[in-house]
Amino acid sequence: MSGTSSLIEVANLVKVYGDGTRAVDDVSFVVHPGEIFGFLGPNGAGKTTTIRILVTLLPRTSGKAKVGGHDLDREPASIRTIIGYAGQFIGIDVDLTGRENLILQGKLHGLSSEAARRRADELLEIFGLTDARDRRAAAYSGGMRRRLDLAQALVHQPPLLFLDEPTTGLDPQTRNALWRHLEEMRAGGATIFLTTQYMEEADKLCSRLAIIDHGKIVVSGSPTELKATVGGDVVTLALPEDADGAIVDLAKSALASFPGAGEPTAFDHSVAIPVTDAGQSLSALVRRLDEEGVPIAKLTFTTPTLDEVFLKYTGERMRVEEAVTAHSSMFASMRGRNR
């Protein structure tokens, strides 16, 4: 049982759209107070649909959900008082100034005019918008709009925050600053449910996360737990561009028989294989591939990242709009070795 300590409880949530798309397909999870819980998945995985259902903006097809202990059907109004929400698409009034936008949100959340003004100034300061506070939001840059939108979600100091891809489209500096803000908020006792398509973000921020693909949760746990499931290190062998299926199979069988190695996974023109200690086994591995006559275009090894977790559970690499920085990878070019 999830007990009394869950802030969000979702059981068998399903959303089927009018055109028959099963955007969310039997999803269950809990979020505990004080954690940053993340939904990691590619575009169209069902992240936004789930979040819009939980913030009472979208009706669900079936399943149960409680937010802050309030039933989604019976007490949507109570849910709205305790949550803050910043959607994937920014919701600001560009005809108003940044400050006016914040004051309006404050009033809608029941603050007096005076309290709303005070809170607006506080948030403008925190999000570095004080200089631009009396400018119309139409003149704001993308990053500023995103920050203003996020500030709006915080006017009423909600104990529970829903953030739908909060850093998509942000430059690296702003993204880093936002991460710091979110970590500070968590330290201050807030609970955050966020969605992201960035592995690095999920790894860095989330205390627990669920990988979601095609509307289903494929696996969930803390980033450390998840990375442990892909074993220790992963060696990735890139084959030459012209390698055919036979060569891929040859590479797979050569690697599979290697002592201490796990099950190899083939994708594109590469084969990935988990090994317990890549540094130790690398030279033996290269020898084995040489003996079997496997051509090597490139050989890399990585300590596990969520990339590998995603690959393991979904059978494919996650596609994102921007490249994800490689963590600790040692690059070993073996080009020409077999010639």
Added chain:
Amino acid sequence: MAKSIDVREAQAAPKNQMAGDGRQPTDRSEPHRSSAARLVSESLAIYGRNLKKLVRIPMMLFFSLFQPMLWLLLFTQIFKKLGQFPQFQQQGYSSYLMFFAPSVLTMTVLTSAFQSGMGMVADLEQGMLDKFLISPIHRSSVLVGKVLADASRMVMQGTLVLVVAVLMGARPKTGVAGVLVMLFTAACFGIVWAGLSNIVALRTKNSEMTMMIGILLTFPLLFMSTAMMPSGLLPGWLKTVGKFNPVTYVINTTRDFMNFGYSWMEFGKAIGVIVLVGAFTLTGATRAFKKATS
């Protein structure tokens, strides 16, 4: 299943500066105000926002007045001689301007009404509607705030039209008090007509479509009413059609107040028609709003 967690406890949890200096939720102005009092203050907050948008871009206010003003200035010139024909004079109008100014007033609110729907589409597209719906307000506050702002816009625009008419030489028979009744009637009609615009807006979620349908509806309604010609001079079939056209009643009332005096009989008829039309358009708009927001 789990028991509900104590939310107040979660809210009162220590907060850092991000979450707000550990301020208690009691900072809320009056947490236990009645539902009606909250409805009023929420509606006023949204009204204030809509009004701010309106005055923030004064050009919009004037652009939307461009067409009615053109009509007022040009039509009164084109048909100036008509106002001197005995047949026209027999209808009781001292000039075409006196006859036509109330028509322009009505046309102004019709045009303004269709801006209402476009504003709704903009709120949908900009994610503002989501922001309203996610906050713990009565959903009707969104509509009430919008209706109030629409009415304010219509009164502002209508006033400008009548001021120009007066500058051109029109002298309303009923004076300032009568002009207020004229503006009130026109704005009431504008609001129920804005309901129609919002139905289109919420169903199509497309501002071009909302504008097109608005224009398509406005002109036939104006031409098939007594807007251009006194009813006594219209061909029989148009006179009959005009009887079923709500625009006729609004024009007749405002025109009577302009030319003849306090004709409460016509005013009563106009209000009756407005209520009847409103029963359809405003309930339809509310229903479309509920559908679009759930």
